Amino acid sequence: MPERTIELTVNGERRVVAVEDRTTLADALRERCHLTGTHLACEHGVCGACTVLVDGAAVRSCLLFAVQAVGSEVTTVEGLTPPDGTLSPVQEAFREAHGLQCGFCTPGFVVSVTAYLAEHPDPSDDELRDALTGNLCRCTGYQGILRAARLAAERLREVRGAAAGQPAGDLAATAGAVGGGAGS
Amino acid sequence: MTTVAPQGAAARFVGQRVARREDPRLLAGRGRYADDVNLPGQLHVAFLRSDVPAGRIRHIDTSAARSLKGVHAVLTGAELNPASGPLWTTTMGPPAWGPPLRPLAGDDVRFVGDPIALVVASSRYVAEDACELIEVDIEPTPAVSDLDSAMAEGAPIVHPELGTNLVETPRAPDPELDDALASAAHVVTRTFAMARVTNVPMEGRGLVAWWDAYGEELRVWPSTQSPHEIKAFAARVLGIGEHRVRVEFGDVGGGFGQKMFPTREEAAVLLAAKLVGRPVKWVEDRRENLIAANQARHDIATVTMAVDAEGHFLAACVDLLEGVGSYPAGGGAQGGGALVAMMFTGPYRIPRLGFSSRTVFTNTCGKAPFRGPWAVETIAREQMVDAVAREIGMDPLELRRRNVVRQADLPYTLPSGMVYDVVTAEETLEQAVASLGWEDFRAEQAAARAQGRHLGVGLSLSVEPSAVGMGAWGTEQAIVRIDVAGKVEVLLGSGSHGHSLETTIPQVVADHLGCALDDVVLRQGGDTPYGPGTGGSRSAVIAGGAAQSAATTLREKVVAIASHLLEAAPEDLEVAGSAVSVRGTPSARVTFAELAGAAYLNPDALPAGLEPGLEATSRFRPPSMFTWSNACHLCACEVDAATGVVTLLRYVVSEDCGVMINPMVVEGQIAGGVAQGIGGALYEEMAYDASGNPLATTFLDYLVPTAAEVPVIEYGHVETPSGSLGGYKGMGEGGAIASPAAVANAVNDALASFRAAVTQFPITPERVLEAIERATS
Numbered sequence: 019m020p021e022r023t024i025e026l027t028v029n030g031e032r033r034v035v036a037v038e039d040r041t042t043l044a045d046a047l048r049e050r051c052h053l054t055g056t057h058l059a060c061e062h063g064v065c066g067a068c069t070v071l072v073d074g075a076a077v078r079s080c081l082l083f084a085v086q087a088v089g090s091e092v093t094t095v096e097g098l099t100p101p102d103g104t105l106s107p108v109q110e111a112f113r114e115a116h117g118l119q120c121g122f123c124t125p126g127f128v129v130s131v132t133a134y135l136a137e138h139p140d141p142s143d144d145e146l147r148d149a150l151t152g153n154l155c156r157c158t159g160y161q162g163i164l165r166a167a168r169l170a171a172e173r174l175r176e177v178r179g180a181a182a183g184q185p186a187g188d189l190a191a192t193a194g195a196v197g198g199g200a201g202s
Numbered sequence: 203m204t205t206v207a208p209q210g211a212a213a214r215f216v217g218q219r220v221a222r223r224e225d226p227r228l229l230a231g232r233g234r235y236a237d238d239v240n241l242p243g244q245l246h247v248a249f250l251r252s253d254v255p256a257g258r259i260r261h262i263d264t265s266a267a268r269s270l271k272g273v274h275a276v277l278t279g280a281e282l283n284p285a286s287g288p289l290w291t292t293t294m295g296p297p298a299w300g301p302p303l304r305p306l307a308g309d310d311v312r313f314v315g316d317p318i319a320l321v322v323a324s325s326r327y328v329a330e331d332a333c334e335l336i337e338v339d340i341e342p343t344p345a346v347s348d349l350d351s352a353m354a355e356g357a358p359i360v361h362p363e364l365g366t367n368l369v370e371t372p373r374a375p376d377p378e379l380d381d382a383l384a385s386a387a388h389v390v391t392r393t394f395a396m397a398r399v400t401n402v403p404m405e406g407r408g409l410v411a412w413w414d415a416y417g418e419e420l421r422v423w424p425s426t427q428s429p430h431e432i433k434a435f436a437a438r439v440l441g442i443g444e445h446r447v448r449v450e451f452g453d454v455g456g457g458f459g460q461k462m463f464p465t466r467e468e469a470a471v472l473l474a475a476k477l478v479g480r481p482v483k484w485v486e487d488r489r490e491n492l493i494a495a496n497q498a499r500h501d502i503a504t505v506t507m508a509v510d511a512e513g514h515f516l517a518a519c520v521d522l523l524e525g526v527g528s529y530p531a532g533g534g535a536q537g538g539g540a541l542v543a544m545m546f547t548g549p550y551r552i553p554r555l556g557f558s559s560r561t562v563f564t565n566t567c568g569k570a571p572f573r574g575p576w577a578v579e580t581i582a583r584e585q586m587v588d589a590v591a592r593e594i595g596m597d598p599l600e601l602r603r604r605n606v607v608r609q610a611d612l613p614y615t616l617p618s619g620m621v622y623d624v625v626t627a628e629e630t631l632e633q634a635v636a637s638l639g640w641e642d643f644r645a646e647q648a649a650a651r652a653q654g655r656h657l658g659v660g661l662s663l664s665v666e667p668s669a670v671g672m673g674a675w676g677t678e679q680a681i682v683r684i685d686v687a688g689k690v691e692v693l694l695g696s697g698s699h700g701h702s703l704e705t706t707i708p709q710v711v712a713d714h715l716g717c718a719l720d721d722v723v724l725r726q727g728g729d730t731p732y733g734p735g736t737g738g739s740r741s742a743v744i745a746g747g748a749a750q751s752a753a754t755t756l757r758e759k760v761v762a763i764a765s766h767l768l769e770a771a772p773e774d775l776e777v778a779g780s781a782v783s784v785r786g787t788p789s790a791r792v793t794f795a796e797l798a799g800a801a802y803l804n805p806d807a808l809p810a811g812l813e814p815g816l817e818a819t820s821r822f823r824p825p826s827m828f829t830w831s832n833a834c835h836l837c838a839c840e841v842d843a844a845t846g847v848v849t850l851l852r853y854v855v856s857e858d859c860g861v862m863i864n865p866m867v868v869e870g871q872i873a874g875g876v877a878q879g880i881g882g883a884l885y886e887e888m889a890y891d892a893s894g895n896p897l898a899t900t901f902l903d904y905l906v907p908t909a910a911e912v913p914v915i916e917y918g919h920v921e922t923p924s925g926s927l928g929g930y931k932g933m934g935e936g937g938a939i940a941s942p943a944a945v946a947n948a949v950n951d952a953l954a955s956f957r958a959a960v961t962q963f964p965i966t967p968e969r970v971l972e973a974i975e976r977a978t979s
Contacts, residue, residue, distance in 0.1 A: 019327070038327065040327065041327075048237075048238075049240075052240075053231070054231070054234075054235075054237070054238035055230070055231015055232065055233075056231070057235070057237075057404075057405070057455075058237070059404045059405065059406075059455075059488065060488040060900070060901050061487055061488060062488065062900050062901065062902075064900065064901035064902060065404065065488075065901055067404060094231065095229075095230065095231035096230065096231045096232075099229075099230040099231070105226060105229055105230065109229040109230065112225070112229055113221055113222065113225040113226070113229060114221065116222070116866045116867070116869075116870050118222075118225060118228055118229065119456075119700040119701060119702065119870055119874060120403070120404065120405070120453070120454065120455045120456040120699060120700025121224070121225075121228030121229075121233050121453060121455070121700065122233070122235065122403075122404040122405040122453075122455030122456060122700075123404045123455075124228055124229060125229075125231050128229060147909050147910055148909075148910060150908070150909035151908040151909050151910045153908075153909075154404065154901065154906050154908065155404070156401075156402050156403060156404050156456050156458070156874070156877075156878070156906065157404075157456055157700050157870075157874045158870060158873055158874055158877075159872075159873030159874050159875075159876050159877030159878075159912050159915065159937075160873075160877065160908075160909040160912050161869070161870070161873040161912070161914070161915055162870060162873070163909065164909060164914075
């Protein structure tokens with residue numbers, strides 16, 4: 019099948035890659051952009067491991083063709099990590115709360131939680147639990163993941179409180195606070 | 203019950219909730235799983251699989267596939283299988299009897315998903331395109347998918363070479379058991395059925411293999427629980443020496459037993475790599491994982507229990523019916539029967555036990571270990587205890603209290619001959635019950651019942667035979683090395699597939715060597731001393747024991763050199779924080795880096811006669827055949843009698859895994875096991891239709907629990923050291939073993955007011971409603 023050259027913006031960088039029309043965004047990110055943090059665990063849109071942000075919204079990169087992302091800002095888990103090598107508040111909360119074991123589903127959870135908390139800064143436990151049902155984990159029984167999401171929400175509220183003047187729920191602001199230039 | 207202080211004066215890390223050292227890279231997307239490995243010139247493999255459960259292959263035409271641009275090879279069984287050595291595993295040995303083991307199907311196919319051919323191509327996309335171009339003419343033949351059909355007279359035979367679908371182990375004659383069953387005040391018989399489920403690691407199987415013609419060696423990047431099994435398996439399959447196989451160990455996205463034994467597809471990929479001469483990658487997709495990567499459970503136990511008038515257990519009899527599908531992992535007709543017979547009496551004083559089993563082949567995917575492969579002993583027994591309690595009109599808690607093994611009973615010999623040295627079944631039972639507030643719950647239940655709501659509570663006790671101390675599983679070797687710069691490397695043959703060994707092993711080493719935790723790294727993989735990998739809840743006990751033993755030996759050498767350099771008596775020295783100092787004189791101090799400088803670079807500075815270098819090795823075998831851990835699980839639920847929906851309200855675990863290296867990791871292991879157990883009890887079923895077609899081929903049909911289905915888990919710990927080095931006990935499987943019966947017992951407690959019970963997993967809303975309907979009509 020013939021390839022075409024497309025231009026993607028991934029984690030704030032312009033990437034020119036050759037893809038087939040049928041190449042999924044996930045495969046383009048993993049194989050053409052060498053960003054292997056986005057994982058494939060079902061390739062039919064259920065497990066959420068391949069979740070990335072496209073223009074700030076959490077999407078399943080296994081269900082999107084790379085060509086559909088042309089002109090959009092794509093953020094992967096690598097892009098949520100501050101450039102100085104530290105962890106974002108969400109990532110740090112996952113570590114503290116033992117929100118991961120094998121780590122395979124983890125990038126999807128980190129991206130999903132980051133996106134969710136940007137729009138829902140003060141969720142109840144039930145809302146958080148419900149929000150997490152779009153991602154599957156087989157190791158943790160979700161105990162540490164729920165604790166991590168709650169802890170991250172608290173930390174991000176503190177960050178937001180400190181960043182006076184920024185509108186609550188503005189994803190760009192939150193992503194900036196998160197540290198990696200997501201959606202910026 | 204004792205709470206144990208960390209071992210030794212310098213202990214600082216064992217027992218602490220140390221944050222995991224593998225986390226930063228995994229959280230940042232820098233894990234290195236099999237699919238993340240990309241080598242120059244790498245090609246991709248896809249398999250063509252059977253879409254019929256049984257049939258004769260009349261003709262395969264691969265010409266169109268071969269001519270597709272980007273295709274490098276198309277290999278069928280006729281081409282690939284003759285090149286293959288035997289497919290048995292080191293840990294299980296060559297099976298004395300069992301299905302023919304070959305990488306690809308021969309003249310026939312025996313389940314939907316049976317690999318028929320493989321394509322090597324420039325990308326997975328092209329490889330899959332080529333699979334569609336392979337023309338296969340299969341003449342379907344009669345198949346059997348359920349156990350009853352497979353055992354019926356004249357049933358189609360899954361493996362013609364074996365001549366039967368059934369392996370029977372009859373009950374040994376036991377007149378005393380017969381007497382007990384004949385004369386007891388109460389004799390109760392029930393059948394409990396566990397559905398066929400599957401492990402579902404989030405990362406499926408996969409590997410990259412490369413025949414390196416320059417080094418004349420095979421290099422493998424697998425997704426495995428056992429790098430050394432991959433190494434030995436690859437050597438046998440390719441007919442080369444193990445020293446010509448190098449296995450790199452990266453991150454592994456779960457396994458839960460599925461990645462203990464290399465499978466047929468992995469053999470085929472290894473062979474393809476050698477034939478093609480370029481690196482090849484195969485990463486299965488979820489459909490392949492669900493239908494072809496081996497399945498689990500599918501145990502049906504019929505239990506008879508004899509109980510005296512006061513509720514004391516007199517005898518139990520178990521008949522186990524086990525479906526092993528077509529090609530069970532590890533070869534042979536691997537069932538969990540032997541361990542089920544050994545462990546069935548569990549935490550109770552049951553003087554006599556009878557056991558019989560039937561193991562049945564069907565035209566379905568083969569069975570593999572899954573987190574407690576023998577778990578039916580607990581899952582059936584604990585449901586049986588509740589069934590007996592209801593039958594004789596006694597609260598299930600009281601029935602357990604009357605029969606549980608107590609401290610005064612130790613050492614306690616099971617009917618199977620196994621001996622419990624250290625178990626705390628009664629203590630965990632009472633801790634869990636107190637944590638829930640049993641009486642309060644009964645009151646709440648009665649009040650709810652008066653309002654037409656159905657609450658239930660279920661207990662499940664389990665003793666876990668962790669850390670098998672025999673055969674290939676019985677040992678593990680650690681090399682602990684202080685390098686030239688004073689940092690510490692630990693080499694172990696383990697295969698951490700998510701259970702935190704990169705954190706827990708360094709905790710042990712740091713304590714016993716006296717170094718900073720950040721100074722230690724764990725290295726796993728094929729270049730380490732032989733070890734069978736992770737499985738059987740063995741890592742803390744055996745790998746931990748080996749690491750502790752080697753670290754302790756190395757510390758002696760550290761002290762000997764420091765004593766010489768500091769001109770101080772060894773007993774006056776203190777080792778901590780990667781340095782040795784004279785007690786009371788902190789300025790008299792030498793760092794590990796300085797000691798390493800002497801040991802490697804300046805041997806003249808060493809005490810006379812001491813061997814240069816700073817390295818110690820220990821192959822460790824635990825003192826007992828099993829290191830027992832134990833747990834009590836307690837589940838409270840509500841059943842909606844109108845819809846049949848079960849909602850879990852509370853979940854309490856009290857467990858004793860001895861000295862906890864890292865309580866956070868222990869609780870994480872419990873939680874993961876509990877979620878898998880809840881899945882098996884309520885949601886998961888790898889169903890086949892009567893013709894042998896798999897009905898769960900996506901996550902829309904195979905229902906892995908989400909965050910919404912797993913309640914908050916409350917933990918209690920009883921910490922009684924084992925007799926093994928460090929006092930550790932294995933606990934990785936216990937969560938999955940004990941949980942299904944706790945859930946089932948809670949549901950059936952809720953249904954008791956209808957005199958209804960569901961004994962078939964998964965306990966779906968339909969089954970709940972059917973049970974109520976049957977009981978009330």
